Amino acid sequence: MSLHQWPTWLPLREDLAQLSPYGAPQVPSLAQLNTNENPYPPSPALVEAITARISLVANTLNRYPDRDAIELRTELARFLNNLSGTSLNADQIWAANGSNEIIQSLYLACGSKGALGFTPSYSMHPLIARVTGTTWHEGLREEDFTIDIDSAVAQILEHKPGLTFVTTPNNPTGTSISIGDISLLAKTCASVSGLLVIDEAYAEFSSEPSALTLLDTFPHLVVIRTMSKAFAFAGVRLGYLAAHKDVVNAMLLVRLPYHLSSLTQAAGIVALEHQAESLATIATLIASRESLVAKIESLGSTVIPSSANFLLFSVDDPKEIWQSLLGQGVLIRDVGLSGYLRVTIGNEAENERFISALRQSLGGK
Numbered sequence: 001m002s003l004h005q006w007p008t009w010l011p012l013r014e015d016l017a018q019l020s021p022y023g024a025p026q027v028p029s030l031a032q033l034n035t036n037e038n039p040y041p042p043s044p045a046l047v048e049a050i051t052a053r054i055s056l057v058a059n060t061l062n063r064y065p066d067r068d069a070i071e072l073r074t075e076l077a078r079f080l081n082n083l084s085g086t087s088l089n090a091d092q093i094w095a096a097n098g099s100n101e102i103i104q105s106l107y108l109a110c111g112s113k114g115a116l117g118f119t120p121s122y123s124m125h126p127l128i129a130r131v132t133g134t135t136w137h138e139g140l141r142e143e144d145f146t147i148d149i150d151s152a153v154a155q156i157l158e159h160k161p162g163l164t165f166v167t168t169p170n171n172p173t174g175t176s177i178s179i180g181d182i183s184l185l186a187k188t189c190a191s192v193s194g195l196l197v198i199d200e201a202y203a204e205f206s207s208e209p210s211a212l213t214l215l216d217t218f219p220h221l222v223v224i225r226t227m228s229k230a231f232a233f234a235g236v237r238l239g240y241l242a243a244h245k246d247v248v249n250a251m252l253l254v255r256l257p258y259h260l261s262s263l264t265q266a267a268g269i270v271a272l273e274h275q276a277e278s279l280a281t282i283a284t285l286i287a288s289r290e291s292l293v294a295k296i297e298s299l300g301s302t303v304i305p306s307s308a309n310f311l312l313f314s315v316d317d318p319k320e321i322w323q324s325l326l327g328q329g330v331l332i333r334d335v336g337l338s339g340y341l342r343v344t345i346g347n348e349a350e351n352e353r354f355i356s357a358l359r360q361s362l363g364g365k
């Protein structure tokens with residue numbers, strides 16, 4: 001990838017000049033399996049309910065939204081409590097335009113002591129760190145993409161970061177870390193006066209208990225969730241965190257005034273009212289994931305065990321296979337890991353299209 005040549009008249013920050021914008025390709029394709037979206041669109045009932053609520057809200061669009069999104073945060077707390085048996089209050093929840101904005105706010109508020117993550121993991125953690133001027137420490141995973149707990153503890157003690165990120169299930173590998181190991185990491189982060197941030201973007205697809213269940217024990221634990229994946233609501237841009245209320249208070253310092261539009265808040269509340277429909281797709285996607293694992297392996301590729309809605313699988317030449325699949329109308333993700341590609345679980349037609357294209361690509365070599 002060639003770097004953009006910036007003109008000298010543009011007073012761009014020097015530390016940004018070397019960066020490339022986030023850019024998962026958005027190209028029209030028959031099977032769009034590259035950004036871990038839920039392939040199932042909102043039900044007609046949900047579409048109707050959103051439309052009705054939005055047209056009510058439209059009458060008051062001359063006014064700023066509820067700056068603190070109280071109703072939405074109350075409903076998010078209720079949702080999480082039902083899911084995980086917790087007793088969170090609205091003042092322990094913060095919501096923003098996607099969990100990416102949550103991550104940005106965490107850096108803005110707590111980034112001065114640097115951040116640590118264990119790669120390969122979500123590429124936006126280091127990228128948003130750089131954009132916010134946060135020092136990023138690239139931590140390591142094992143060869144099989146799991147986190148060795150002793151090694152992770154040692155890395156935290158070495159860097160003493162203000163923020164330690166752990167994504168579980170991890171993107172792009174699909175691997176999970178146990179709740180016991182999360183407790184150990186939380187203790188270690190406490191000993192260096194840092195926050196442990198568990199990114200649970202894919203938690204609804206996993207059978208591991210959520211780190212939400214540890215919030216009462218560890219005040220410096222932050223759990224990030226999103227409506228972009230299991231909730232099938234990526235277009236709305238709604239992410240949130242659950243944490244101690246002082247973490248939420250810190251978010252209030254760095255958020256932009258009225259950051260979450262009335263339309264977003266209304267759509268989120270309606271989607272939570274219809275959660276049973278949206279979340280019903282999870283079981284289907286898990287079943288599809290298991291059947292896809294077997295099919296990919298039958299083509300001679302190795303699949304990393306996944307508890308998310310995507311699979312990381314081995315190929316000899318990722319770039320060539322990626323291109324060949326795209327030529328057949330199937331868009332998946334080259335995550336820049338040598339020897340691997342990532343595919344999102346799609347609907348049945350997309351999964352079949354993917355498998356037959358992959359068979360073609362691998363056979364044609």
Ligand SMILES: *Cc1c(COP(=O)(O)O)cnc(C)c1O
Binds near residue numbers: 098226239
């Ligand atoms: C997709 C994803 C997110 C979601 O980002 P949004 O801004 O909420 O759409 C967050 N973290 C990880 C690890 C992800 O894969």
